[in-house]
Structures are given as C-alpha cells and as structure tokens.
Amino acid sequence: MTRSVVLLVPGQGAQHPGMAVDLYHTHDGFRAAVDEVFALWGGEGARIRADWLGPDPEIELDDLRRSQPLLFAIGYALATALRGEGIEPVALAGHSVGEVVAAVVAGVFRLHDAAEVLAERVAQLADGPPGGMLAVAASVAEVIPYLDAEVHVGAVNAARQIMLAGPSAPLANTARRLRAAEITVRPVRTRNPFHSPVLQPYADKALPTLRRLPLAPPKLPVYSGYTGKLLTAAEATDPAFWAAQPARPVYFADALAAAAESGRHLFVETGPGQGLTALARRHPAVTAAGSRAVALLPARAGGDAAQFTSTVAEIFAAATPTSEAVLP
Template identity: 50%
Template sequence: MSLTSHSAVVRRLIVSPGSAPRQPARVVASAAGVSVVLRAFGRSPEELPARTVVLIGTDADADSGTGADSVPGGALPTEHEGFTVRTVGGPGQVLRRAHQELHEGTADLALVAEFGAPDPQTITVYAVKRAAEAVADGDTVLGILDMFAPGDVAPPLRPLWQPPRGTDPDRHRLILWSGRDAADEARVREELLPMLSGVHRERFPALPVTVPCGTAPGPVRGAAVAVSALASRTVHRARAADASRPRPIALMFPGQGSQHAGMAAGLYRREPVFTAAVDAVLAHLGEEGHLIRADWLDPNRATIGIDDVRRAQPLLFAIDYALGRMVLGWGVRPVAVLGHSAGELVAATLAGVVSLRDAVEMVRARVREAVRIPAGGMLAVAASEEQLLPYLTGDVAIAAVNANQQVMLAGSQGPLDAVRDRLKADRFTAVAVPASSPFHSPAMAPASDAVETAYRDIPLREPRLPLYSGYTGTLMSPEEARSPRFWARQITDTVYFRDALDELLAADDVLLVEVGPRQTLTAFARRHRSVRLGAGAVVPLLPARRGTLEADRQSVLTAAARIWTEGHDLDLDAVSRLWTWGTGRPTSPAEDADIAVAAREVLHA
C-alpha cells in the first residue's frame, strides 16, 4: 500500500457540548459546537496546524438551526477562531471531502464532525491526516479510508498494512542490558552470554531487546549492535556506562554539502517512520518527487547529479526530516534543535514553525530561484574569518563560520576560482564543497528577493521548542520565526554555526545527535571546547561516507545504543523495527534499482 495516496483516521472521539438538561435537546451545528470540535482532543486551537479545516456533515435535523448561537437557517460562518469551517453533504460525503482537502493541499488536518451522532446530544469527531504523515508523526492510525467504496456511503476504515516480522539473523540488531550497580551489570552480562551462544540463529532477531526482561533499566548499562554470529563476542567486549545522570539531547541537522549519493538508502523500505516521512516529503513535490526518488535509489543512473541544487536541497531536506521523525519516534524528546544552512528549515519544521507541506514549498521556491543564478560554488578553508577578509573580492563572501579555523567561502564560479588559487598559493588548505550554487553570498540576492515574495503566503509560527539559529548565532525569536524576510535572507546571509553551537553548549551540557548524512556537524562539534573536555558529547546517526545498505542500519542502531547508555529510555518496539520491519518490501539493491528504473520509465513515457 502506498501511503501517500491515502488518508488516515488518527483519532475518533464522541463528545458532549455540555451537561445534559432535564429535557435533552438535539445538538446542532453552531459556533459553540465548532469550538467544542476544535478542542475535542485536548489540544488548544493554537496547537493545531495552521491549515486545519472543520468539516461538518449536514442533514435535515442539523439544518434546523435551533441552537441559541446557531446562525439562522443553519448556516455557519466559513471561519471560526481562525480556522476554515465547511458544511458538506451527508456522512458519506464529509469524509471524502476531508480526503480531497488533504490531498489537494488546502488542509494539513481535517476535523470531521457529525452533530447528533451517535445520539442527539453528542458529536462524533474524527481527526483525519494524510496517511504517510500520520505514520511519520507517530500517530496511532485507527484505519485508512477506503476511497473505493461507493460514493453514497461513508468510506470504511481498512487496517494499516504491516509487513511480516523480520527473521534475518544477518541483520544487525540491538542488545541492551543493565544492572543496579557495576557488579549487578557484570552478573547480568554473564547470564546473557550463554543465551546468545546457545540460541538458534533463526531465533536471534526475536530475542528480547533488554535484559533483564520486565524490569526497569538500571543505572549501569551496556549495549551491543551485532549480527547473530558475532553477538556473544560483541556483548562480551562491550563497555558498561554509568547512566545515572543523563545529559539532555539536542538534535543537529546538516545542510547542503553533507549530501552524498545513496545517503540513508539502507533505511528506506526497512524502517516504517523513515520510509513514510521520505514518501510524505517527495509526494509534496509531485512528479519531480518521483524522479528524485529514482535518482536517489539508483545513483549510478541518476538523471541529475546529487550535488546539483535540484537534487541536493529537496533530498537532503527529506532525509534530515525523516531521520528526525524516526528519532522522535523512539521517544527522544530534545531540549533544543539546531540546523546548519538548509538544515535550519528542517529544525523549524520539527519545532512547529511551519507545516511539512509549506516547508517543502519553501525548499521548492529556493531551488526554483537558485537555478536562475549563474553557476557558483563553495570552498571550505582551514583559516579564521579574519584571515580570509583580505581575499574577498567580487561577490565572494564568508558563507559560514563553522568552527575555529574552519570557514566556508561562496561566490560566482570565476571569482571563487581566483580566490581558491590565491589561497593555495599562500599555503591555505581550501577544499571545494559539493555545491553548484553560490549560497550565502551576494550572488544569491535576486533569489532571496524572489522567495521572500513566495514566503508571504505561508503561515509561520513561533517555535514550540528552543531553536538555535545559525543566522543569528542564538535562539530564534518568535518575530524571526514568523518573518518571511528572515527565512528568505538565509540564501544570502552568513551561517554562524560556531556561535549558535557556543550558545547551545553554554546553556547546558548536552548530548548532540547529528540527524543527517556524512557527520559534517559531528566533526565541527568535536572541536568545541565543551566536547573536548567531556562536558558535552556528540554522536552521528549515519556513516561518514557511502557504504552498504546494512551499514546505514548498523550506524543508526549504534546511535540508539549510545542514547540508551547515556541514560535515556527508548521506545524499544519502535527501535526494533530496524531489524524486524520491511521483509514484505524490496530489500536488495537490485530490487531498489529495478523500482527506480520503472519509475523513471513511467515518468518519461
């Protein structure tokens, strides 16, 4: 089942607008009733997506408009408390209208209300979302709307398709154990080793994730990531960690320059939240999304190279976002998020500043305008900002200050090549960054002006969790988060990642998790004084370079193990999907390539 073409019911609740009078009257569609619908699931209207629509099914009784605050003739206002309100036909049409609104992009959440159901004094409220986004958001999916049912009846709910449980003993999996103290941890480990040595390899994937079973994890913890044949040896060699004082977690999202061919492909169709999130992003890109997926899964036959802005920016957004959703699905609750360049938009999306659909449209606008700018590039230079000032000429500018003695330059291709030659002649190390556009330089000014106009129609909100901005070097203010100009000028402005990281690590000793490919931000963070002294720490989610599909899963599991031994409890059912989910989908590189080729042939036909 392709989730991107379906809608899911994620909540269903029967609510009563008030206490029952002695002679109960039928609940009618009214402004007060709409207020009840907006608050039905215990969230204030401010917490709902900006594009939430209330859809009300109508029938003869509901149209009577006898409520004290109903509009004469049963007509409701088209807007209430800032949200769109629509009256639709009968019950068979209202859920179909919800599906239509969601997939046409006019809504991110549909609240479907049946007044006077199941009895005259109650309202039945359904919360409906695009199915792929519901899975990515970690919602409990009550069912998928069957839109193939006859149009005159309410579409029934079908179960969410689940692949069979995995049984491959050659997949890496996580093994966790703990004890009350060091001696107790050693005892538990000694009891675990014979079990791992004696278990039949086909049973290995089904072993419990944590030992001892059924007890709360202790403050001394151990973890191993292994395949069946090496499990006992890996557990024996693992080091125990004191998890009694866990550092809070902050997530870092890399930007352009971190991308590489096939990044994170080992998780696609093998981890449900990651897969659904990637699909949700690419679905918002329409046909171009299909081509991006094909080039990603079959990079040797890609129609557009991964470093081209048309591939790098949307695909990197999809990967960062999907990884972030996966980590949040483990039960991780970050105290802060920080993005580098384009990664800041991912951080903002997860922090609630902008909806996923609108964030993808913002990426799309950036790409659309960037390709109109003459070719340029970026250089990573081992020098300070002050050392590089004499070399700036033409439109070449300081693009990013990432760490001490690690600065990036950007500009049009000709002037940038001249600067690179001068730097090398003066014995500076200057390395080209994978980029075909001169982001964070004055050359991008026309693009910045154009995207600002596009961003004015996008609802922007203040962050729901601390969001450190690389463009100000400090916490993003509510005014900045809601400013189209702030987001548009990111195309031209310098990224002060070092300053933002300084601010974050000055606020607390944290465990930084890099949520993206290549470990670029991990390298910057390891140079920070807090991390070098051991007060803070950093762990990457993915490998530093392209490897096998299994290496992606192994790296993610290693990060999960590090988070657990730090002292953070995880949703182990969610983590275990990395080795138990996806056996009902294509799992080999050859099959992925076949799918990519088929998609490309369909789109070019």
C-alpha cells in the same frame, strides 16, 4: 552521566551518493517519512526518489535540484524516526537548509508549507549565477586579504574552519591565491554560491509565498545559524528572515556555543555524514560543558541501518528526561 538530546541538522555539502539508502530500505518509519515529503512534491518528488535510489541519476546529486530536497527529506525523516523510537529532542540547530528542517520539527513551519517553500527556493536559485563554495582551514581575518571580488565569507563553522562563497571565476581566483599562500582549501559539494549576497535577488522571490504562510513561534528552542543565537518568536514569524537565508552567512560555531551554554547535552547529527558531529566534538564550549556528539548516519554510504541502531542505543544510554535539561 546523563544528557538531553539536541539535534544538529546538516545542509549543503553534507550530501553524498548512497546516503541513507540502506536505512530507507530497512527502516519503516524513516521510509514512510521520506515518502511523505516526496509525495508533497508530486511528480518531481518521484523523480528525486528515482535519482536518489537508482544507479543512473538524471540529475547529479550536487545539483541543488537534488541536494536541497534530499537533505530536507532525510533530515526530517531522521528526526521523525527518532521520535518514533521514543526520543524527543529538547532543542535543535540546523546548518543552511538544515535550519528549515529544524523549524519544521520545532513547529515554525507545517511540513507541507516548508516543502512548498523549498521547492520554490530551488527553482528560484537555479536561475542564479553559477558558482560554488570553498572550505578553508583558516580564520576570517587570515583569508580577507586573499578574497577576490564577489567572494564572501559564507559560513563560520569553527575558529579556523570557514566557507567562502561566490561566482565561479572569482572563487577560482581566490582558491589559487589561498593555495599559493599555503592555506588549505577544498571545494564544497555545490554548484551554487550559497550564503553569498549575489543570491539576494533570487532569494527575495520567496517573499510572496512566505508572506501568505502561517509561521508560528518555535515550540522547541532552535539555535539559529544565521544569528548564532536562540531563534526568537519575532524572527521565526518574519517571512524576510526565511527568504534571505540562501544569501546570508551561517555562524554555526556561534549557534553551537549558544546551545552548549544551555546545559550538558548529547548532540545528535540528524542527516548524512558526520561533519557537524566533528565540529561539535572540537568546539571548546561543547567540551567545556561536558557534552558529547554522535551521528545517526555513517560518513559514507553503507551500514546506515547499523549506525542508526547503534546511535539510538547510545542515545537511550545517555539521554536524560527533558525536565532535567537547562534550557530557555
């Protein structure tokens, strides 16, 4: 049984201490690609790298000033390392900031342009209200009665796996009400209300930069978490589409379904952790298509190089030439 490769690129919440550090120290191609991204951020890139690799970070990992740049750099570097191994994806799907990585790999953004947009986004959102996100084991319909003011559905990752987002106090109140109703809730690793309308005024500040950048139609299919469908040329080249993303909900379950319907694939999580791998393995459309999902990195720090090497071998054993894939 052969399969084409679709990359799944995770976003906020996937970060964890020590993520990909082992691979950075052992894989030349990965290290070079990460350093390429850090170099685009100048002195701040050097500080991000020092915090990531060092034992005593100046800024904690869950702060968006560290989590967002590192998720972008690691996701991009893993995709680059895969290509260096001779593995070319036939499509991509990204979650949150992972969609920006997917857009770079697909040729929508030039790398240095995406890095500029991300640096500005981090600075702009850092001025936003403090808040967070909750992972909830329930459907959208089940949680609606418990939502406090200013708390919104920020992501639908599966039929009964959603994320809520909002400012700190209303989100805490919603969490208490859900737990009182015996609904499983856990905090997501973020200090910001990503994918909540409260961030819209801050997200809009990215528009001037995005309007002067050359955005191109994707050269590879990208299944957008913001539409749950194949990214169109009009969307990919619309500055407003990219500017609004921090304030818009993510429909990753729909994006996975759309990707699964395009053929039998090997979904490869291209970032820290294995959260998207777990989502893909449980998604009925993925299993119905006879597709599988694997992760390039372990769920926790340590053993990165062994996991990467093992997964690359598995990809070669399972992957089919691009010409055999059934894609748009």
